[in-house]
Amino acid sequence: MRLVHKYGGSSVATTEKIMAIAQRVAQLRREGTDMAVVCSAMGKTTNSLIALAKKVNDSPSKREMDALLSTGEIQTVSLMAMALQSLGVDAISMTGFQSGFITNDVHSKAFIKEINTQRMEQYLAEGKVVVAAGFQGITEDGHITTLGRGGSDTTAVAIAAKLGCPCEIYTDVDAVYTVDPRIYPAARALERISYEEMMEMASLGAGVLETRSVELAKKYGVSLYLGRALENEKKGTTIMSQQAFFEDMPVAGISIKEHCAIVSFPPMDYNASSAASIFSLIAGANINLDMINQNIVEGKVAFSFSCSDEQALELERQLNASQEGPALQIRRDLTQLSLVGVGMATHTGVAVRVFRTLAQYQIPYYQITTSEISISFTIDKENKEQAVQALAKEFDL
Amino acid sequence: MRLVHKYGGSSVATTEKIMAIAQRVAQLRREGTDMAVVCSAMGKTTNSLIALAKKVNDSPSKREMDALLSTGEIQTVSLMAMALQSLGVDAISMTGFQSGFITNDVHSKAFIKEINTQRMEQYLAEGKVVVAAGFQGITEDGHITTLGRGGSDTTAVAIAAKLGCPCEIYTDVDAVYTVDPRIYPAARALERISYEEMMEMASLGAGVLETRSVELAKKYGVSLYLGRALENEKKGTTIMSQQAFFEDMPVAGISIKEHCAIVSFPPMDYNASSAASIFSLIAGANINLDMINQNIVEGKVAFSFSCSDEQALELERQLNASQEGPALQIRRDLTQLSLVGVGMATHTGVAVRVFRTLAQYQIPYYQITTSEISISFTIDKENKEQAVQALAKEFDL
Numbered sequence: 064m065r066l067v068h069k070y071g072g073s074s075v076a077t078t079e080k081i082m083a084i085a086q087r088v089a090q091l092r093r094e095g096t097d098m099a100v101v102c103s104a105m106g107k108t109t110n111s112l113i114a115l116a117k118k119v120n121d122s123p124s125k126r127e128m129d130a131l132l133s134t135g136e137i138q139t140v141s142l143m144a145m146a147l148q149s150l151g152v153d154a155i156s157m158t159g160f161q162s163g164f165i166t167n168d169v170h171s172k173a174f175i176k177e178i179n180t181q182r183m184e185q186y187l188a189e190g191k192v193v194v195a196a197g198f199q200g201i202t203e204d205g206h207i208t209t210l211g212r213g214g215s216d217t218t219a220v221a222i223a224a225k226l227g228c229p230c231e232i233y234t235d236v237d238a239v240y241t242v243d244p245r246i247y248p249a250a251r252a253l254e255r256i257s258y259e260e261m262m263e264m265a266s267l268g269a270g271v272l273e274t275r276s277v278e279l280a281k282k283y284g285v286s287l288y289l290g291r292a293l294e295n296e297k298k299g300t301t302i303m304s305q306q307a308f309f310e311d312m313p314v315a316g317i318s319i320k321e322h323c324a325i326v327s328f329p330p331m332d333y334n335a336s337s338a339a340s341i342f343s344l345i346a347g348a349n350i351n352l353d354m355i356n357q358n359i360v361e362g363k364v365a366f367s368f369s370c371s372d373e374q375a376l377e378l379e380r381q382l383n384a385s386q387e388g389p390a391l392q393i394r395r396d397l398t399q400l401s402l403v404g405v406g407m408a409t410h411t412g413v414a415v416r417v418f419r420t421l422a423q424y425q426i427p428y429y430q431i432t433t434s435e436i437s438i439s440f441t442i443d444k445e446n447k448e449q450a451v452q453a454l455a456k457e458f459d460l
Numbered sequence: 461m462r463l464v465h466k467y468g469g470s471s472v473a474t475t476e477k478i479m480a481i482a483q484r485v486a487q488l489r490r491e492g493t494d495m496a497v498v499c500s501a502m503g504k505t506t507n508s509l510i511a512l513a514k515k516v517n518d519s520p521s522k523r524e525m526d527a528l529l530s531t532g533e534i535q536t537v538s539l540m541a542m543a544l545q546s547l548g549v550d551a552i553s554m555t556g557f558q559s560g561f562i563t564n565d566v567h568s569k570a571f572i573k574e575i576n577t578q579r580m581e582q583y584l585a586e587g588k589v590v591v592a593a594g595f596q597g598i599t600e601d602g603h604i605t606t607l608g609r610g611g612s613d614t615t616a617v618a619i620a621a622k623l624g625c626p627c628e629i630y631t632d633v634d635a636v637y638t639v640d641p642r643i644y645p646a647a648r649a650l651e652r653i654s655y656e657e658m659m660e661m662a663s664l665g666a667g668v669l670e671t672r673s674v675e676l677a678k679k680y681g682v683s684l685y686l687g688r689a690l691e692n693e694k695k696g697t698t699i700m701s702q703q704a705f706f707e708d709m710p711v712a713g714i715s716i717k718e719h720c721a722i723v724s725f726p727p728m729d730y731n732a733s734s735a736a737s738i739f740s741l742i743a744g745a746n747i748n749l750d751m752i753n754q755n756i757v758e759g760k761v762a763f764s765f766s767c768s769d770e771q772a773l774e775l776e777r778q779l780n781a782s783q784e785g786p787a788l789q790i791r792r793d794l795t796q797l798s799l800v801g802v803g804m805a806t807h808t809g810v811a812v813r814v815f816r817t818l819a820q821y822q823i824p825y826y827q828i829t830t831s832e833i834s835i836s837f838t839i840d841k842e843n844k845e846q847a848v849q850a851l852a853k854e855f856d857l
Contacts, residue, residue, distance in 0.1 A: 128542075130534060145520040161603075
């Protein structure tokens with residue numbers, strides 16, 4: 064049997080934690096499991112490196128930042144391999160380059176083009192535990208890239224997909240909850256959730272798993288488990304295909320995303336070139352769009368989208384520098400709430416219950432978008448807790 | 461004009477120091493010099509990483525140690541590239557892999573087999589300052605290797621040889637001195653020294669430059685300069701071909717090497733297989749032999765050599781583990797002194813003056829070896845200062 068384990072930064076923050084994880088992996092190996100272990104950088108290493116970079120350059124080049132940040136994961140995996148070796152387990156560390164993660168050249172958020180697992184398969188066949196650096200890859204030209212924050216989850220799932228085995232992601236949270244327990248302490252841990260719901264939760268800010276990793280798991284049918292590192296019982300959440308049992312509940316959880324901004328374009332003439340100019344501007348700034356709204360009023364197009372506060376700032380900087388493009392209106396310090404549930408597809412009236420509840424507490428809401436299994440909207444950040452509590456009560460979360 | 465600069469760990473210990481060096485490199489670049497900059501890991505990074513490794517494994521595998529340590533230099537070079545970019549200078553960092561340093565697979569002290577500078581040449585042609593990670597390479601199979609402590613000097617000289625340009629090595633000492641000034645404060649800084657003398661000084665423990673780097677510089681005729689980082693005037697030492705002016709002085713300097721051990725084999729029958737067993741033992745332990753003594757007495761061969769305390773310990777450990785081979789006698793805590801000077805080749809009587817001086821102060825000395833341009837011997841470490849002072853006075857150093 065093969066298995067991929069992934070340990071996040073807080074789970075490998077100290078050499079003591081690394082040793083404890085090595086003990087556990089060694090046990091599984093001795094029981095006959097072929098193990099691939101993916102690690103993030105230790106604790107706050109990535110943040111420390113970013114702080115160091117900012118000291119020598121206000122806006123460091125992404126190529127150099129990727130080279131710098133990639134060192135964090137390499138340190139963890141070599142230490143993890145050493146720890147396993149000290150327990151008598153044959154183990155070998157692999158950098159992104161060594162584990163064959165070929166990516167495109169979009170530094171700081173690269174996409175995987177290809178994974179050459181030949182070397183990894185060879186090591187597994189030799190009985191070695193493979194310890195692979197998460198988060199990183201290499202372009203065909205040999206430049207070091209990173210997959211973006213949280214990219215180690217993607218590394219782990221991609222390896223599991225290639226090796227055809229389950230992937231267990233260990234982190235500092237117990238499970239996926241119906242609502243962030245820090246904001247709504249009465250929230251419940253979910254034993255199971257569908258890929259689709261988890262993707263909505265992840266992309267909408269639940270923050271426990273990167274969307275891309277869930278998407279990849281769904282695409283390749285990788286069974287995902289999310290739980291707290293080094294807990295004896297499996298109290299975490301299994302992410303699997305959509306099942307009938309989910310349909311009893313219209314809303315599985317509320318996902319909360321902070322530090323959002325809404326960027327609004329002034330009304331423009333409605334023609335193909337105006338739309339093109341908007342999207343080329345967005346593409347140039349490499350912005351991940353969240354919610355998009357477009358209305359056409361009297362032949363003019365009013366376009367707005369939401370993104371992170373940070374990306375809105377970057378966009379503003381670029382526009383000021385280029386002196387071109389429309390004057391944008393940017394509204395910051397918003398919180399986005401999303402209600403997610405595959406049951407929404409069959410239960411009607413969820414949207415009505417949401418907005419009636421908000422109206423009841425006099426909470427203003429801005430952009431709204433909906434999908435088959437989610438309803439999202441932005442509110443002022445100061446209304447976050449009241450809104451979450453009201454909605455969790457309404458939908459029994 | 462092309463130029464290689466190399467900055468040691470203490471010279472790049474903080475982001476402030478990195479910025480100051482970037483200023484200087486930027487100035488040279490603006491004046492039209494094509495620059496390749498080689499950096500070591502920041503300050504005590506390498507030692508911290510070693511300490512971290514020891515926490516998870518008493519004797520970590522050399523392959524994993526190399527992967528771990530290589531991250532130190534990668535951090536420095538990406539920060540240096542960012543610092544240069546913040547000054548408006550086009551710069552790019554290169555890891556050992558990216559700068560084409562192909563080595564053999566002797567982890568922790570790998571030898572360079574080949575350097576593919578095609579990429580580096582391309583960057584220089586594009587006007588970029590190339591910032592290359594010292595100390596590291598990659599095997600043909602893609603494993604990360606290191607060139608051993610001080611290997612960044614070798615990286616710098618190898619690049620200078622390939623680029624056909626001088627190499628300036630910046631460190632935290634002013635120059636090469638006749639004797640270590642911490643032990644003999646009256647020592648003089650040398651303006652010039654020959655490759656041959658510097659090699660003896662380096663291999664005999666002067667500690668300012670790695671022997672291999674000087675050897676490489678001699679082989680490819682690379683002009684080497686050694687001085688303190690960020691000093692305005694060039695007060696350092698130039699290492700160059702042997703010149704007539706050196707011959708006036710029989711002794712150029714005294715090199716001091718601490719933490720030495722003498723390993724003695726019990727007398728064995730003198731035949732080819734006994735010698736072979738000794739050397740296969742040494743080769744297996746990957747020991748750098750220093751002084752070798754062999755006497756043949758009554759058909760028995762008495763063989764001993766000196767090496768570092770640490771290597772003697774490692775040898776002992778291996779012998780105990782294998783339960784094979786002869787019982788060795790190991791004498792630790794010795795200091796090796798070496799008098800070096802190309803003038804010795806033409807001045808007679810230097811050895812007599814050395815041992816008469818030691819006798820005068822009643823300092824016992826053990827193994828002795830001599831070369832064309834050096835005399836080396838070990839003494840007890842507690843006699844070090846007295847011996848150095850007496851000899852420095854005798855030879856007017």
